[in-house]
Amino acid sequence: MTSPKPSPGEPDVPGAKGLRADARRNRARILAAAAAVFAEKGPSASTDEVAVRAGLAIGTVFKHFPTKQALLQAIMKDLLADLTREVEALAADGDPATSTFGFMTRMVEQAAEKKTVVGLLAEAGIDLQVADSLHPLRDGIAELLARSQRAGAVREDVGVDEVVALLTGVCQGALHAGWDRDLQRRTLAVVFDGLRPPGARRPT
Amino acid sequence: MTSPKPSPGEPDVPGAKGLRADARRNRARILAAAAAVFAEKGPSASTDEVAVRAGLAIGTVFKHFPTKQALLQAIMKDLLADLTREVEALAADGDPATSTFGFMTRMVEQAAEKKTVVGLLAEAGIDLQVADSLHPLRDGIAELLARSQRAGAVREDVGVDEVVALLTGVCQGALHAGWDRDLQRRTLAVVFDGLRPPGARRPT
């Protein structure tokens, strides 16, 4: 019997189910390569370059992701899944009072380092299809926010939308050349201060 | 024969000097068309489409801007010049106390409407060359900030860099689909509150 039989204990990567072991490995390689290439050169980098970076033939890339769009979307989904996992972990274990700030800080750091997906978010045509994968992340952030508010660390009249908006904005900003670690910190300081209840703010 | 010399009273548009009147008119048309096209379809829109929109032949576009990059840069410079003019006007006439907030609000609104330049800023390869045109804008913002701080509307320990950073971030964020006017306002409210001195903040 030559059944594919993927080992059943594998992590639940969406889109990678039911593939033979080697195919799954290659899928992962392609995603990694694509993330790197698009991070470096922007989403107009050629699919061929992704294939080269992955050490695979171009046909293999297109077999896994039949369109360049599909590849970009897959990267997005992957990254969003990563982030969601992280929020959920924080929501379970993190310090209730400042969980929101912690998560935002991490995300901005990551964005600056990985440069990846956040940059892609700005591109037209991709957004819509990823909306589904965005929901769990939003939910996770909502959870963090609620906890921080219950703990009195964030003012009550702030909604998830603002938080996500600020997060997105600062992450994108952080991709620009001039933003060093210190600028990130100072920018976030302002944002965090705006989020705090009047009583809990940092002094001048 | 009409004089090819540009009438000396013309506004000092960079790149438009020493051109015959019709040539200058075409230059302007191209820039307007390009701004519109790239705003709609992103910077990967074809130069040909710009030419069509401008009602000119493709050759004419390339005669004025020998490269697509050059065209993109020119749009950037133009927009930055506009913004700079606006900051300077505000710095001269605006309400000293809240001039910074007013300017930021306007910019975010514009970004959402025009979508243009801010989106372009995110593209790789363009950033560097525009740095020059960015300085006057930064200086104008610095001036506004200083006035707001003198008036007690912004806390003293905030620097221009943070303000520019926040501005860039929120502008880019505002380009996304979900951002309606209300979200813009609420997001900026948080940012403004973070910029205010502890005593001047809005109550919960």
Place this chain on the structure above:
Amino acid sequence: MTSPKPSPGEPDVPGAKGLRADARRNRARILAAAAAVFAEKGPSASTDEVAVRAGLAIGTVFKHFPTKQALLQAIMKDLLADLTREVEALAADGDPATSTFGFMTRMVEQAAEKKTVVGLLAEAGIDLQVADSLHPLRDGIAELLARSQRAGAVREDVGVDEVVALLTGVCQGALHAGWDRDLQRRTLAVVFDGLRPPGARRPT
């Protein structure tokens, strides 16, 4: 262990000898799927689609037919064999007087329904190799023609070549969109009338 030897009573399908029972079954499935697919989408349909339609893996298809060309030829041979069997049956049992007309009518009907092979005949590069399988068919038609002529239903000065030529032509024509059953009949009526001896023709 079941014997891999094919039961000796099997029909003499060319190319299917010496195969295990399941292999022979697969061969048949592939041919059927291929006939259907190529009939629908033309000979440029992908081999992969054939595999899917046959419910087999692409590798299996190529194991049976090492080239796409080979597959196309096999379909042709199969169809020609079918037709030959039919002519031979008619030559044995059919009405001697009109056997030729009956066979032509059937072929045109089939062509319109199956669309398959006749269409393929038009493609370059395939024709030659099938010449062998065409001979028996031609011989069968010659036999029918001779009998019809002996019975006085077809004029004596008509040769097999014309009959085959007319048959081919009308079959190909019948593949086109506009040809409904009625047009087929009317077209063949003209041809048949041209084949009849002067005395045996239909009145105006």
Place this chain on the structure above:
Amino acid sequence: MTSPKPSPGEPDVPGAKGLRADARRNRARILAAAAAVFAEKGPSASTDEVAVRAGLAIGTVFKHFPTKQALLQAIMKDLLADLTREVEALAADGDPATSTFGFMTRMVEQAAEKKTVVGLLAEAGIDLQVADSLHPLRDGIAELLARSQRAGAVREDVGVDEVVALLTGVCQGALHAGWDRDLQRRTLAVVFDGLRPPGARRPT
């Protein structure tokens, strides 16, 4: 003044209007090359080969015909226009009695020589869009047919559809390898005899 000004006396080639002289020349070259290439290698020949044969760059071909389909259609239209012109000439000047037979003979000869378009007609996906250009040809044939019938050379109960059908069929048949001039003649002899009124037929 650099107006294109195509000389107004040019023949009315559809699709070639309003082009600069050089562009029109190239359009014609492309069509000729394409007709030749597709005639030789079938419609799956590469557009690139057409470009090479035309002595032009591939981009030029796609500028004139933005799709391969468009190119194929243009060839079809061109050929149909040629044929239409020919029928119309015959309808004006030709021998009223046998005009239909004369036209059919010419078309079959051409088909065999040019091999071009008739072969393309068999391909799926093209037919529909050409329907418009086919009408005038059909009308011309109808005219010829009516005249031949009035002159007593063709039986009254034959319709245009059959004639077109027979024409198409025999033309396509004539593309095959085996069909020499003599076979063409003998095949058409049968068809013509079937079209004649009972009294006007050739003797055995």
Place this chain on the structure above:
DNA sequence: AATGAATGAGTTTTCATTCAT
């Protein structure tokens, strides 16, 4: 024998850029 993943040459199509008119 069957499977289906990988290969990579080949095809269509786009677009920045050049250049003759």
Place this chain on the structure above:
DNA sequence: AATGAATGAAAACTCATTCAT
């Protein structure tokens, strides 16, 4: 200066065929 046709490199995508599992 303006025009717009031509160029051709580059990108996206397809598909017959091979080969490890």
